[in-house]
Amino acid sequence: MALAKRVIPCLDVDLGRVVKGVNFVGIRDAGDPVEIARRYNEEGADEITFLDITASHEERDTTVHTVEQIAGEVFIPLTVGGGIRSLQDIRTMLNAGADKVSINTAAIHEPELVRDAAARFGSQCIVVAIDVKQVSVPGDAPRYELFTHGGRKPTGIEAVGWAIKMAALGAGELLLTSMDRDGTRDGFDLVITRAITNAVNIPVIASGGVGTLQHLVDGVTEGGADAVLAASIFHFGEYTLGEAKAFMADQGITVRR
Amino acid sequence: MIPRVAVIDYGMGNLHSVASALQHAGAAEVVVSHEPQVILEADRVVFPGVGGIRDCMEAIGRLGCDQLLDQVLNVDRKPVLAICVGMQALMSHSEENGGVACLDLLPGEVAFFGDAQQSDRGERLKVPHMGWNVVRPVMGHHLWRGIEPGTRFYFVHSYHVVPDDQAVIAGTFDYGLTGCAAIAQENLFATQFHPEKSHTAGLTLLKNFLDWDGTCL
Numbered sequence: 001m002a003l004a005k006r007v008i009p010c011l012d013v014d015l016g017r018v019v020k021g022v023n024f025v026g027i028r029d030a031g032d033p034v035e036i037a038r039r040y041n042e043e044g045a046d047e048i049t050f051l052d053i054t055a056s057h058e059e060r061d062t063t064v065h066t067v068e069q070i071a072g073e074v075f076i077p078l079t080v081g082g083g084i085r086s087l088q089d090i091r092t093m094l095n096a097g098a099d100k101v102s103i104n105t106a107a108i109h110e111p112e113l114v115r116d117a118a119a120r121f122g123s124q125c126i127v128v129a130i131d132v133k134q135v136s137v138p139g140d141a142p143r144y145e146l147f148t149h150g151g152r153k154p155t156g157i158e159a160v161g162w163a164i165k166m167a168a169l170g171a172g173e174l175l176l177t178s179m180d181r182d183g184t185r186d187g188f189d190l191v192i193t194r195a196i197t198n199a200v201n202i203p204v205i206a207s208g209g210v211g212t213l214q215h216l217v218d219g220v221t222e223g224g225a226d227a228v229l230a231a232s233i234f235h236f237g238e239y240t241l242g243e244a245k246a247f248m249a250d251q252g253i254t255v256r257r
Numbered sequence: 258m259i260p261r262v263a264v265i266d267y268g269m270g271n272l273h274s275v276a277s278a279l280q281h282a283g284a285a286e287v288v289v290s291h292e293p294q295v296i297l298e299a300d301r302v303v304f305p306g307v308g309g310i311r312d313c314m315e316a317i318g319r320l321g322c323d324q325l326l327d328q329v330l331n332v333d334r335k336p337v338l339a340i341c342v343g344m345q346a347l348m349s350h351s352e353e354n355g356g357v358a359c360l361d362l363l364p365g366e367v368a369f370f371g372d373a374q375q376s377d378r379g380e381r382l383k384v385p386h387m388g389w390n391v392v393r394p395v396m397g398h399h400l401w402r403g404i405e406p407g408t409r410f411y412f413v414h415s416y417h418v419v420p421d422d423q424a425v426i427a428g429t430f431d432y433g434l435t436g437c438a439a440i441a442q443e444n445l446f447a448t449q450f451h452p453e454k455s456h457t458a459g460l461t462l463l464k465n466f467l468d469w470d471g472t473c474l
Contacts, residue, residue, distance in 0.1 A: 002376055002378075002380070002390075003386070003387075003388040003389065003390050003432070004388060004389040004390070004409055006388055006389065041456070044456075046388070046389060068273070071273055071274055071277065072273070072277045073277070073281070075274070075277075075278050075281065075453060075454060075455070075456055075459060075460060076411070076454055076455075076456050077411060077413075077454050095273070096273070097273045097274055097277075099274070099413075099454065119309070120308075120312075121307075121308055122307055122308040122309055123385065123415070124307070124385055124387065124413040124414065124415075125307070172385055172387065172413075173387065201372065201381070201383050201384065202383055202384075202385070203383050203385075203387050203388070226383065226387075226388065227388070256389040256409045
């Protein structure tokens, strides 16, 4: 008996509303995060990820309040990311009821934050989010680098080496998002997903591009991911979590039913 | 009588989820505290824990929670539920953080999974053991009531407990090795998994804890 592969709906939250765009533009309103989290919990989500995509300091109180509300009635693990820059930010989110926090840009500017956070709060609650784009041209060996600011700003940092470094610093899990695929519904970038799942010995969540249930399956079987994350296929009622898991189980993947 | 529950707060991480889940499961009142008088007044006690064992043990000692737990468990004999690092802290010793002496209320070790765990199909198993795994009850117990065979609970840990007395193991999980998922001994029940994060199965277990009389019969 193995661990079930996890299916994680993601709430991208802006000013207290769940939104989802295509390549982070063309944002569409999908509703109240607490209500949506409750629905996903009832449908059998294995975890919920909450990404605060505005994450300006003025709105931080709204986010904390929403996290408190979700944690008060949804009894599955909750990861919160977006604008996490310090040990104090992590403590605030954990105290609000998050089980894990996702660190993204701050890990790039200050890798020691990952080490310090893991030492202080335990690796189990430190997720490092890695947003990547392919930078190699077709025909060359694939190379992926980290991008920040919703995929607009290059960093020059190579993705696989970065993943290994984050794991060594104490990250308990990696949330890998292909910014090329995010919002496109073309499926995960399986090349970088496989490269990173092979390279580290911590769980990897595949993210970015899910448009069909087969994409979820591919993320596990071809990408080697421990968990698959999707947003829009669940938000707009195309599929329920239950349908997604039934489809995965039919393809021979162990899921929690 | 609807029970009043005290969740022991020794300053390590968020206890909001544990408290909300207990309330959801039917507790009349949940207090989160490290004040002895508050905890000693409660009908039953939850001993949670997250984070590194060294910091946990330091906080437990500093706040006097070691003596308090001994009182609650062995003198007042209230029903106690220990969760995750709370369970690990009850053992004699942990390998984590270079080796840390624990409370020794349950003789045994807390051991690292190791970096080379493999499933019986030869797949590499990652550490931490993070996610939903099947818990196999190996003892009849009030807290397992209504939990179907094959039910999954949420785990997140890199160390696992190995009690000296195998007879106290109430449930197991498989992850390269057969690990101890739960311990039951007299008025103590302890879980390596997180019932407060295990959806309906977890709430069922918490509800069972709330109407448990504290015996292993």
